[in-house]
Amino acid sequence: MILYESTRNSQESISSADAIKRGISPTGGLYVPKSIPAITLEEIASMSKMNYNERAIFILKHFLTDFTDNELSECVNKAYNNSKFSSEDIAPIVDLNENLYIMELWHGPTCAFKDMALQILPHFLVKAMKKTGEKSEIIILVATSGDTGKAALEGFADVEGTRIIVFYPENGVSEIQKYQMITQTGKNVKVFGVKGNFDDAQTGVKKIFTDEELISQMGKNNLKFSSANSINWGRLVPQIVYYFSAYADLIRKEKISPGQKINFVVPTGNFGNILAGYYAKCMGLPVNRFICASNDNNVLTDFIKTGHYDKRREFIKTVSPSMDILISSNLERLIYALSGNDDNQVSQWMKELTEEGHYNVGPEISGKIKEDFWAGWSNQHETLKTIELVYKDDNYLLDTHTAVAVDVYDKYVITTGDLTPTVVVSTASPFKFNNSVCKALFAEDEVEGKSEFELLNLLSKKTGWSIPEGLKNLDKKTVLHDSVCEKNDMKDVVRKSF
Ligand SMILES: *Cc1c(COP(=O)(O)O)cnc(C)c1O
Numbered sequence: 299m300i301l302y303e304s305t306r307n308s309q310e311s312i313s314s315a316d317a318i319k320r321g322i323s324p325t326g327g328l329y330v331p332k333s334i335p336a337i338t339l340e341e342i343a344s345m346s347k348m349n350y351n352e353r354a355i356f357i358l359k360h361f362l363t364d365f366t367d368n369e370l371s372e373c374v375n376k377a378y379n380n381s382k383f384s385s386e387d388i389a390p391i392v393d394l395n396e397n398l399y400i401m402e403l404w405h406g407p408t409c410a411f412k413d414m415a416l417q418i419l420p421h422f423l424v425k426a427m428k429k430t431g432e433k434s435e436i437i438i439l440v441a442t443s444g445d446t447g448k449a450a451l452e453g454f455a456d457v458e459g460t461r462i463i464v465f466y467p468e469n470g471v472s473e474i475q476k477y478q479m480i481t482q483t484g485k486n487v488k489v490f491g492v493k494g495n496f497d498d499a500q501t502g503v504k505k506i507f508t509d510e511e512l513i514s515q516m517g518k519n520n521l522k523f524s525s526a527n528s529i530n531w532g533r534l535v536p537q538i539v540y541y542f543s544a545y546a547d548l549i550r551k552e553k554i555s556p557g558q559k560i561n562f563v564v565p566t567g568n569f570g571n572i573l574a575g576y577y578a579k580c581m582g583l584p585v586n587r588f589i590c591a592s593n594d595n596n597v598l599t600d601f602i603k604t605g606h607y608d609k610r611r612e613f614i615k616t617v618s619p620s621m622d623i624l625i626s627s628n629l630e631r632l633i634y635a636l637s638g639n640d641d642n643q644v645s646q647w648m649k650e651l652t653e654e655g656h657y658n659v660g661p662e663i664s665g666k667i668k669e670d671f672w673a674g675w676s677n678q679h680e681t682l683k684t685i686e687l688v689y690k691d692d693n694y695l696l697d698t699h700t701a702v703a704v705d706v707y708d709k710y711v712i713t714t715g716d717l718t719p720t721v722v723v724s725t726a727s728p729f730k731f732n733n734s735v736c737k738a739l740f741a742e743d744e745v746e747g748k749s750e751f752e753l754l755n756l757l758s759k760k761t762g763w764s765i766p767e768g769l770k771n772l773d774k775k776t777v778l779h780d781s782v783c784e785k786n787d788m789k790d791v792v793r794k795s796f
Contacts, residue, residue, distance in 0.1 A: 300335065301331075302330065303639075304323035306327030313429075314361060315365070315426035318530060319426045321524060322525075328631055328634075334581055337542075337582045358370050377418035377421060389540040390402050398719075399721045399722070401723050415532075418532075418536045420457040420460055421457070423532060424460065439792070440526060441499040441502065441503040442465070442471070444475040444620065454484075455484030463489075463490070465499045482778065489779035490783050492785050515793070537574030559586040560719045561716070562587075562588050563703045563722045570628045589710050591675070592706075593614075593675060599675045609624040633659055680705050681701045682737065697730060699731070703724075707722060728757070732753045732754055735757060739760070751773045
């Protein structure tokens with residue numbers, strides 16, 4: 299039985315169902331397992347003969363010990379199947395060149411890796427509510443800068459016992475992202491543009507979450523708020539699976555022998571994806587290094603090199619917008635583990651981050667981080683150049699986020715000379731960020747003045763890659779959610795929608 303505690307209160311002791319239901323601890327900390335289950339090399343080798351869903355059930359049951367096997371397979375099979383994912387393998391591995399592989403995590407309905415977690419989270423949540431005797435229906439509130447909103451909508455659409463309301467900044471998301479959201483079907487979904495930027499939308503949602511009057515009114519209607527953001531344990535745990543899956547696939551393809559170490563390169567924002575890999579290593583997955591790749595917002599590069607986390611810098615809008623982040627929330631889980639579960643120390647660092655904008659973990663923990671992680675960053679010019687070079691040399695299309703990772707990998711090899719087999723974690727389809735991808739590949743006059751929808755066709759025609767189902771004919775779909783609200787009216791909008 300694995301129980302969960304908070305990074306800001308190690309005395310807490312709750313089941314995984316409770317941790318998933320609560321999302322964040324009352325102390326503001328994040329839930330982590332009290333111990334990390336171990337998996338043997340024989341078990342890992344035997345995963346090479348399993349399909350993705352079998353691998354997922356095998357890994358998940360080590361962490362979600364209060365879920366039955368039946369419940370877990372129900373969740374897994376509802377999340378990862380042919381009607382949701384365009385690849386049989388769910389998270390296929392592609393050979394890029396010698397020693398370098400790409401794991402494509404974008405075959406889900408929204409064409410970005412958030413589907414890997416958000417397709418399964420709603421099913422965990424519904425089961426967790428039942429297990430903990432909770433009778434209310436859940437309302438998921440999301441403020442999104444693009445990718446998360448659509449992935450959450452796809453995950454929660456028509457899931458019984460849940461409703462979802464998404465707010466996006468009216469002029470702050472790409473055309474494709476906006477159309478993905480406003481054409482969303484499902485009888486339990488609502489989508490609103492907000493007159494303001496992402497921060498306004500997020501502030502509005504945070505206020506609603508703590509509005510006592512609204513919460514009590516909802517209680518009378520048997521409704522309860524919950525969140526689907528990336529600090530929920532239910533979003534982190536499904537991401538551990540694909541690190542094992544990548545390794546098992548390399549064994550199956552006879553690229554590595556069981557026990558041989560590999561590297562992973564992860565384009566990183568909130569530190570959720572790469573942290574899941576770190577947990578896989580702690581469980582026994584043979585990993586040499588995790589290479590943490592950042593864009594111009596390179597807070598993590600500096601932190602991993604020095605132990606000093608310092609968000610006091612300009613926020614830069616880049617061509618890899620899903621990594622434009624200055625506070626990587628999931629890092630709290632890593633420093634908690636490396637400090638020996640020192641909840642007081644972690645609380646102190648997080649207080650310093652909020653009040654002063656920085657903290658320093660000191661030489662001992664910094665040294666431990668460097669044993670498992672290497673970090674680098676790619677500026678926008680380098681990122682676009684990487685898209686061009688990889689297409690020329692390997693005939694493979696990278697999206698802007700994955701290109702950051704490939705560029706940082708090149709820097710890693712130049713700096714360290716390490717030729718360990720390496721898997722680059724690819725987080726988005728090149729079609730999703732097609733404007734930048736087209737600019738990287740084609741002459742200016744071919745791209746200039748074209749809408750993102752026209753560019754989908756251009757990219758497909760010139761490369762022979764097909765447009766993913768989820769992005770096809772988006773501009774011809776019926777707009778189902780055309781409401782826009784003032785930022786001060788968000789609460790009213792929520793109140794009126796049930
Ligand atoms: C969210 C996202 C990331 C960053 O992942 P984290 O888990 O926040 O580090 C990278 N690439 C894409 C395309 C994303 O949507």
